[in-house]
Amino acid sequence: MYSSAYVWAKVLNHMEERLGSVTVSAWFDDAEVVELTEEHLILHTSSEFRQEIIRRRCTEFIRDALKEIFNSDAKLLVFGDAELEAFRSKDKKDSTLDFNPQFSFDSFIVGPSNRFAHSAAIAVASHPGDVYNPLFIYGPPGVGKTHLLYAIANGIRNTNPDAKIVYIKGDQFTNELIAAIQSGKNIEFRSKYREADLFLIDDVQFIAGKESTQEEFFHTFNTLYEARKQIVMTADRKPSDMLTLEDRLRTRFEWGLLADIQPPDYETRMAILKNKADRLGLELSDEVCHYIANNITNNVRQIEGTVKKILAYRDLNDMPLDLPNISRAIEDMFKAEGSALPTPNLIISQVCKFYSIDEATLRSTLKSKGTAEARQVAMYLVRKLTNLSLPDIGQEFRRDHSTVHHAINKVEAGLKNGDVTLQNNIRDITANINSCL
Secondary structure, eight states: OOOHHHHHHHHHHHHHHHHOHHHHHHHHTTOEEEEEOSSEEEEEOSOHHHHHHIIIIIHHHHHHHHHHHHOOOOEEEEEOHHHHHHHHHHHHHHTOOOOOTTSSSTTSOOOTTTHHHHHHHHHHHHSTTTSSSSEEEEOSTTSSHHHHHHHHHHHHHHHOTTOOEEEEEHHHHHHHHHHHHHHTOHHHHHHHHHTOSEEEEEOGGGGTTOHHHHHHHHHHHHHHHHTTOEEEEEESSOGGGOTTSOHHHHHHHTSSEEEEOOOOOHHHHHHHHHHHHHHTTOOOOHHHHHHHHHHOOSOHHHHHHHHHHHHHHHHHHOOOOOHHHHHHHSGGGOOOTTOOOOOHHHHHHHHHHHHTOOHHHHHSSOOOHHHHHHHHHHHHHHHHHSOOOHHHHHHHHTOOHHHHHHHHHHHHHHHHTTOHHHHHHHHHHHHHHHHTO
16 A cells, blocks of 8 residues: 555656646646545645646546556545535544443442542543643553543543544554554554544553554654643553563653552442442342452452343343352352463463564464564463463464474573563563453
């Protein structure tokens, strides 16, 4: 995919060969490309005369050029100022995200473990860009970080419906950047994020260790911060624990306010449980709620999943919601602390996220430097974090056990020899894996 500037330059050269440079310059002197897709090429000129000339005399030349040079059947659209303004207004409206209205401050159950983060989020929603910028919320998975992100978005949208709100996950930011570089759409990529009124990024820890991503994020952060636009980030750990995060980003993440959320205590778990049950039309006895709250202790998401499973059992089996029935229905939801081992697939997926490669490439025979290192690290972590044998690990990667043994030895040698980058990479990846358990 070519950039719009490159395509337009080629089209102009093609027309100059047929119409002459003087004619093309006279008609297209102030013409600019608004958007180029597979379906259409949109040009803008403020001159009504030039709009008419381009539409009547040049449409076929432009379409022929696109077809001949790029094998494109894109339709030509020529906008004046009013049409351009309407297009951009529509584009802004269409690009806004719909945040689930159920994720509001009112529906967030507040307890000692999350009260500080909740209060900070309300302050940010009330005065975006003026207080606690950036707001950095961190804590283990499933404790309500994304809920607060959405609540901030919904709060700001209620008071300012025209606010441009951009939400992205850390690994998706990297993937979009890669796609933009490959397609020559760096300008469009930067505009999307740097023109936001509210920038929300979930799981920002996934940009750590990625040089190009951190460079792009650094400039995006600076642009928004200097324009007094609100930035809110979440992560599974505080910035100082992100070992492969650049120092210049780490210090910026700490400029505003760090707010942690911990797993809910017993009283908060009981309140969350009863709230979720009420919303789903379930009537649970205090005995049942006590049993669940004492056994489901990891996070809010697990509590919600438990309530939904009880609802499914009730509807499918028509069973009374007493303690014996519920204990049988949800016994597989209980997990002893520290008893879970990551699966090879989880380890491989987190390694691929960290190195920005897909799993098919990791398991392939490709031997580029980056892919080889990612593959070796994945083999090392599968060996370290699971009970799989070398032959079993080899099957996961379509290699024999001797190749796995060599890869593990190479990583271990690097760690033993003090390879700081490798040490930090493995620590960050391991933290990412543990946060998913």
